[in-house]
Each structure stands twice: as structure tokens, then as C-alpha cells.
Amino acid sequence: MTRRLLAALVLWIAAAAGAQAAEDLATILARASPPAGVVFELFKLDVEEVRSLIPQVADHVETLRARFPGLPVAVVSHGNELRALQRKRAGDFAQIHDQVQRLTGTADVEMHACGTYAGWQGIAAEDFPDYIDVVPSGPQQIRDYEERGYVKVRL
Template identity: 45%
Template sequence: MHPSSRKHRLIHLFLAGLLLVGPTVQASNQEIIEQLLTQDDAPFGVVFEIVERDPDALQWAIPAINRYVQQLRKHFPDIGLAVVSHGREEFALMKNQQVDNAEIHQVVQSLVADDVPVHVCGTHASWRGKTADDFPDYVDVTPAGPTAIHNYEAMGYVLIELKRH
């Protein structure tokens, strides 16, 4: 096994372990980013998952993701990055929230312009009678958020479950 791929595999195991050990030992989002930045080779990509009960969670989550994207792109310019939101917070990205959540929408537009797709869960939206038409064009309404995350992981993306610390 090539030393680089072995190291890459160990990093993935470490990150997976951090996500499994629970909240008492859970690394902060920034610590996970810093661990990724210590690698010589970039992972294929990183997918940020947001699933919160708090409808205002994007107020802290989107600015944090924007910072992490800047850090990762500075070190790994070609890394694939994506965001999947599939909790109550996703409704802040609806068209009728563009004025009340203008700053969030501006940052999301900037992320998308920088090749960081932002997905929301169509299934979750449908439970509230919402469709893709209720979201602006720069927000991708995927059929199911968990499936989108699984597909990114299958391509080799590292999952970071965003949590407020």
C-alpha cells in the first residue's frame, strides 16, 4: 500500500472514530478541519451536513461553513465541497425568506458561485407542503438529504456533521 494512501485511510478512520464516539469526546468542527489540513493530500471532497431542529441554525452554520471552505480551498484548491441541509433550518433558504435571511442567502450564493453546491432535502420540504419552486435557483432541492450525503460519501467525500459548540 502506498504510504500516502495508507495515511489517507488512517485519517479517514480517525475522523470516522471522532464522529462515532459521542458528544463527550466529540471534536469540534474546527478541530476536524484542522486535522484535514494536516494531510499532505486532500480527501476527494468534504460534505457538510446540517440537520437541526432550530429554524435559525443557518445563522451560525452557513458562516462557519464559509470559513471552513476558505480554509480548505486555501490548502487544497481543487477539493470538492458540498453542503446538505435537511432539518428545520433548510426553510430559511426559501424564496420567501430572502429578505429576512438576506445575509445567509448572499453567502449561499457566494458558495454556489465558488463551486460549493448547497442542497436541501425535498422530502423534508414536502412534509411542509413545499416544493423545489419554493427555493431559489441557487439552492438545489435534492429528493432526499440523507441519500445525497450517502452519494457524496460513496464518491470519497469526508462527512462533517456540523454541530454548534
Template identity: 35%
Template sequence: MLNVKWLAGLFFVMLFFATGAYPQQQSLPEVAPAVAKILAMQHQPDGVVFDIETLDENALPAFAPYVSKQIQMIRKKFPDVDIAVVTHGAEEFALQKKEEAKNHKLHDLFNQMVKDEGVSVHVCGAVAGLKKLTQEDFPDLVSFSTSGMAQLNDYKALGYTVVTIRQLDKQQRDELFDHPDKYLK
């Protein structure tokens, strides 16, 4: 005979994962592997670009402090290296002007990264368009790129080292564009 408490626990675990309530930043390492490689370099890289792309509108507040910490480590060794952040999934909506009150810590952190650290921050216009948003819907500190993937590829072409925090696979990316109502509030 099955234990009722065990069944109830199993039900809640299944519900937890089925609803996507599990944390997006599942076990991020103290130092991102790509950052460890950068820190092992003898010479400054041409640049560094952080790639963030998720299906979770709430992911950026969790990832931003981690990215900031990675940037601080890089800046300690290479103070003059160009650094950019490209956010091009559902998480980018947290950077909207209308979200500033709700996500003030996130906005403050990105403001600090841009103003104090010289970091370029980009959002994806194609993803923003899923909610009919334009450059005017984002604060001035954010660059509105036509395509986040194209922006990332531009940085790669310039020789920037990519630090992937999260990235969608093709199927997930297609799903976001084909069925945005499933991922966007």
C-alpha cells in the same frame, strides 16, 4: 429561607432552556475537528461535504458563516477540492425564496459560496415536503434532493470527507417527521 432573586434567576434559566432559546451553535471550535484532519492531509481529499441537520428553523443563519470560514480554510490548502453542503433539517427553510428578504445575509453568503467558491448546496425534499414545498420554493442556487440523508450517503460513497456541523439522532429525526408541527412554523 431562599433568596427571591436567586429563585427568579433559576426560573428564567429554566424557562430559557425549556423554550429551546439556548444557542444552537454551542461552542463551535475555531476549526471543526474533521476540517483539522483535512488540513493535516498531504493529498487533496476526493471531496468534502458539510452536514447540517437541526430542529431549529433559525439555525442556518448562525451556522452558515462558520461553514463558510471552514470552507475558506480548506480552499486555502486545497483550492480545487469539490465541496458540498447538505442541509436537511428544519434549518433548511431559511433558504426558501420567500425568506430571502428576512435572511438576505444568509442568501448572499450561500450565493457567494455557490458562485465564487463552486460549492454545491442541497436541501432535503422530504423535509421540504413537511411544509408542502417543492424545488420552485427554493432559489436556483440550491439543489433539491429527494432525501438529504441519501444525498449525504451519495457523497460518502464517492469518498467525500464528511464535516458534521450538527446532526439529529434517530429519535430526533423521527420526531421531526412524526410531529413536524412542533418544529415548523
């Protein structure tokens, strides 16, 4: 348990260090022109929270695209919620996997899982389905998007 808390703390600090402040959806929607894109940051300690997070992302994507058609959107998961995204958990989280497949397929949303955090949990990149891109570092992936002008929304 201590190792997991330490891992979570390290990732949280890495995500916060040098990263731009997160915006809320209302602020983005109030803009006169769209940002280069939006990246949703998922970082929860409870795997079950994915049941509300993914539907929330789907709703936000729909709202954002109604205001800014074609807006690029990405999601980066780097907390315990990514445990639910494993291929072997597709039965336990069937609705979530279906929704992620729709997001990455028809909605053209990039979905990333943090390989470092997954590795700390004993989860290999191969344990995720093909519709989830496993990246070396979730916090770095978010910074890469921010450097490209994406706005971060932390859920």
C-alpha cells in the same frame, strides 16, 4: 409538533445508518493529501441556527481551499435550517441568501436541500431559489458523496 419530531428522528436515523463517521476540520487539514471532496451536513431543529451555520461553512470552505486548492465542496441541508433558504424567506435571511449565492457561484460549492424533509414541512422544490438544488433525500445525497470519496463534516 409530534409529527415534526418524528420526522426529524427518522431523518437523523437515516443519516446515521450506514454512513461513514464524520470528521472534523482539523483532521482533514492534517491530511498529507486531500480527500476527493468534503460534504458539510446541516441538520438543525432551529431555523435560526442557519445564521451561524452558513458563515461557518463559508469560513471552512476558505480554510479548506487554502490548504487544498480546488477541493470540491458540497453542503446538504436536511433539517429546519432549510426553511430559511426558501425564496420567500430571502428578506428575513438576506445575509444568508447572499452568502449562499456567493458559495454556489464564485466559490463553486454545491448546495442541496432535502426534498423529503422540505415536503414534510409543506415546502415545494419550487419554493427554493435556483442556486439551491433540491434533492429527493438529504441522507442519500450525503451517502452518494461519501461513495465518491468525499469526507463528511457534520455541523
